[in-house]
Amino acid sequence: MNPPSRTARQTPEPAGLGERWFADKAWQPFPFQREVWQAIAAGESGLLHATTGAGKTYAVWLGALARFADGGTASKPAPLTVLWITPMRALAADTARALQAPLDELGIRWSLGLRTGDTDSAERARQSRRLPSVLVTTPESLTLLLTRADAREAFAGLRMLVVDEWHELLGNKRGAQLQLALARLRRWHPGLVAWGLSATLGNQPHALKVLVYPGHGRLVQGKVPKDLRIDTLLPAAIDRFPWAGHLGLKMLPQVVAEIDSAATSLVFTNTRSQSELWYQAILEARPDWAGLIALHHGSLAREVRDWVELGLKKGQLKAVVCTSSLDLGVDFLPVERVLQVGSPKGVARLMQRAGRSGHAPGRPSRVTLVPTHSLELVEAAAAQRAVAEQRIEARSAPDKPLDVLVQHLVSMALGGGFRPDDLRDEVRQCWSYRNLRDDEWAWALAFVRHGGHSLTAYPDYQRVEPDEQGLWRVPSRRIAQRHRMSIGTIVSDAALHVRYWTKGGAGGSLGSVEEGFIARLRPGDCFLFAGRLLELVRVENMTAYVRRATGRKAAVPRWNGGRMPLSSELADAVVEQLGEASRGHFDTPEMQLARPLLEVQMRWSALPTETTLLAETHKSREGWHLFLYPFAGRHVHLGLASLLAWRMARRAPVTFSIAVNDYGLELLSATEVDWSAALGPTLFSPDDLLHDVLGSLNAGELARRRFREIARIAGLVFSGYPGAQKSARQLQASSGLFFDVFRQYDPDNLLLTQAQEEVLRQELDVDRLARTLQRLQARRLDLQAVARPTPLAFPLLVERFRESLSSEKLADRIARMLRDLEKAAGPGGAPSDAPVLIEQEPAKRPRTPRARKDGRPRVKKKASEG
Known part of the structure; x- marks a missing residue:
């Protein structure tokens, strides 16, 4: 949404509205912007795929104004002419501000309005009488407008529709909803011009086809040189036996130092609960930043989000801890730094978040990865390579929802x-x-x-x-x-409004929280929300009434979405890094720091590679363990683990406990299993996959x-x-x-x-599971019998313990396990004869498994948080 750079180019004399507006600002358009202007002038539809911050909005918007802005007066603006669709409320408000500037400066008598779930009733009433010339809205609000009895008359003047961040809608039901609305508008206006905007699409021809179907459109590539810098905040030391989140807030001093070094920073987290924790931790570390740092996620009240976004725009905030609510296309020029806490999970997501800094041509974008466990150092190195090679995830439209x-x-x-x-x-x-x-x-x-x-x-x-x-x-x-x-x-979730309780009744609104979380609390319990410590007073009429609390242990809301799987592209890049490590290559600072961990893994077992499937077997007092590392993401691993357990149980009655994360899976049996004989091609066969998957799960x-x-x-x-x-x-x-x-x-x-x-x-990503099975069949099985859990196995053990421990604290159990494993590893990582606690103190006494009467295995499943 930013102006193009002022660097010199071979440019013809400014001509037309877009050229004139750029010339007035002493800017020069990029070639892709001119191409879009020409295409829109010719009545073509298309998809613009351009670098973040290169000026996609101006390319399409000025093309629309040049072709359609020929009417309207101060007293009666032009009727609805352009619909601008956005996937998020924050993006809608920011887009409206960006579109208004050329209207004012060019003196175009068009009105501009916003229609989202945040729009108040007075504005909706005005729009019911007359829609603005340009309406920025969401797919749901567009469908709602189409339910008006006079919808055809209200949209009679429509000439163009723009879908911002098209990749965000393409692969889900909201995108299907938008397709249906587009079909209705095209029926009324066969010549309707439609354009999609995106910076992170791996399958652009498919995205274009879905947008313009059944017609044809132009794919415009806006590749503008962009200095995208990705680095990692390296911890002083790492554990050789990692588990999810074990670094976490240990990185707080370094994160605070990075924030302090920049004028304005965004600190991205993958979940709203994580954002609440990090905001509170940063504020406790730097209380002098009170009022200068803020929190932003989709569950906060609109007034709070608007205040944060405006503060970012004006450069009044030192930092904002946020989630994907600020991911997409939001233009905050003062932002200098972006920090990503934890794995980005995908290449496109990382690029999107990096683009929130330096959001203008000629300005570098920088994102710093903050690992929350040791193996995320390997992910960080892999992510840098995947971004450099443009391995962006593909997205496909749903089929007949x-x-x-x-x-x-x-x-x-x-x-x-x-x-x-x-x-x-x-x-x-x-x-x-x-x-x-x-x-x-x-x-x-x-x-x-x-x-x-x-x-x-x-x-x-x-x-x-x-x-x-x-x-x-x-x-x-x-x-x-x-x-x-x-x-x-x-897009709605079952949620409760959160409001302050006052003597006179209900007070101000703080936002909304998932009902499942509040249902676990009793009046008097405390929780963190909106950056505040709150005490639950009562729940009534889908509203949780709260008051401020002090000095008491707080729960943190856990919203849906915390189990985002690792993308195939990023997972493949991680395996490549591990393959190079197995050959002795540690070429990046991240891999150098992870080297002790990986060397222990290689001494005790092996590393997964591009051509091998690593499987580890281990006998402990708990039973017989199989650790398998396909690196296919948690959804696939859950389906794969259940599938393997099902197929094994059809050979002989057996009970398995299951744990999965993004890297692998664990199957634990209380009875002996000959995995060397079982792990053959038939076990990984994709034949009868649907039948077996349905049989293996409830x-x-x-x-x-x-x-x-x-x-x-x-x-x-x-x-x-x-x-x-x-x-x-x-x-x-x-x-x-x-x-x-x-x-x-x-x-x-x-x-x-x-x-x-x-x-x-x-939920099970069965298509990716089928591809994973085919890939595993083609790899050489590297079966390792290990004397003790390896660094790759340790996170899977921890995830299972999260569910099985009751009287003993998980942290205490992990600490004792770590002491024994580190003693066994020795200073140089060499095994020793030291006892390994996990073989001596089981979490539970194994029970003799019983098969079901129908032959199905008794499988205890746990999809870990990883």
Whole structure:
């Protein structure tokens, strides 16, 4: 969103609106900006993939103004002409500020408005009377606008649609929702110009095709030289037996020093709970920074987020601890430094966050990785190489999410009504629904008309009816109101509002927190939220009332999203680094620091490489351990561990305990297993994969949980009215009832099929699991019998202990294990005859396993936080 650089280029005389505006500022456009201007002038659609901070916004925005800004007066601005879609509220507000500047300076009589979940009722009322010339909004708000009875008239002047950060929407249901809205707008305006913007897409042709389908568009590459610096904050020393988070806040003094060295910094964390902890820790380390550092994440109140964003804009804040809420395209010029606490988990995410600093052409962007455990040093070295080689993750659009289609049918019935054949043809103009079958369409129509085969007797599910002219509409005002309130359920979570409790009743709002966390607290318990220590007073009407607390131990809210898996691209780069280490190459500062850890691993066992699959077997008092290191991410490892346990149990009855992290998995049996004979090609065969995966897991229960989201999107369950929302438990019970009814009386219901497919594709990532199995079959098995747990095995043991220890503190157990393992490793890492505690003091006495009557193994699963 920043102006191009002022470096000299061979440039023709400024011509046209864009050239004139740039010349007035003594700037010169990049070639890709001119290419976009020319394409828009010719009425073309396309995708602009350009370096972060290179000026993507001005490329598309000035092209839109040059082509379409030919009307409007001060008293009556032009009608709605451009829709600007953003995936996040913070990005929407920032975009609106960026778009306003050229309007003011060029004297264009266009009005500009913002429409998101944060928009107040007064502004919504104004927009109901007349939409602004330019509307910055989200996919959910756009769909809501399309439910207006006069939607076609309201969008009559629309000429162009821009999707910012298209990669963020491409691969999920919100993107499918946007595709359906685009199809409706293209039906009304066949010449509609559509452009997508992104800086981090690994499969750009696919992203372009999804955006412009079924038409064609231009892919513009805006490669501008950018100095992207990635370094690592190296700890003074590391443990040779790491576990998740063991460095963590030990890095606090160095992080504080880095923040102190820059005018303004962003400290990114992967979870909201982590951001709360780091904000509090930094404030305790530097109390003089009170008022100069802030916290930003999606659960905070809008007023808090707005204050933080404005403070960053004006350079008034020293640092902001944040999550992905400030990831995307937000323009904060004063930001000099970005620190990433913990693994970035993906190459694209790291590049996005790095781009928040030096957000302008000609300015370097710098991100510093802060490892939270020793193996993240290897990840840091791998991430630097992956970024240098542009190994950016690919994203694919979902295939026929029928819950989104059902919601869309009711939306279109509200927005003036529809004729089934016309709407079917329109829906098939979306890439995600291009293969929609006639029987699937007929099922969707029947479902919104009378609830399908099993809900015919219930009026609440008779949502759409054809009128005398054959136009399908929503006959009930109550159903219409409920549907409009449910359109945002694609992204909503079950949450409670957090408010201060005062003598007079409710006080100011602090934000929202997941209901599952509050449900575990009792009045009087304390927790950290919004950077404050709070005491829970009471819970009432989906609101948690709190007051300030002091000097008491606090819990930290744990929101969903903390188990983000390592991407394939970053995982492959990590294995390459380990392969080089196995050959004696430690070429980076990170690898040099990790060298003692890796040398212990090599002395006691081996390192995984690009051509080998490392498996370690170990006998302890707990039983027989198998440690396997595919480096495929936690989701795949959970599915793989369950699959291996299932296949082993079909050969002989056996019980396994399972632990997984991003690097590998552990299978623990109380009875002896001959892993040297078992680990053959058939165990890793991708044949009958779906059958075996479904057999190895409680797939019915997984599908039941997944069905809750599907039921909400499809309108089967209603979250409640403002101030009287239903709890997560109520929603789960309601959706579970539908799930059971459908399974018993309507087994062919396509929403059941969708739930099972989403479990396989999203929770277990079965496609990546299949690729992993094929890759493992091609690798040479490196089976090592180890006398004691190795550095790679140690994190998996810790994750299992997190669940199994009760009377003994986990920290105490880990400390004793570390002392014995370090003694066994010796000063140089050589094994010694010292006893290893884990072989002498089991966490539990193993029990004799019993097989199920149906032959299925008794598997205890634990997907670790890694």
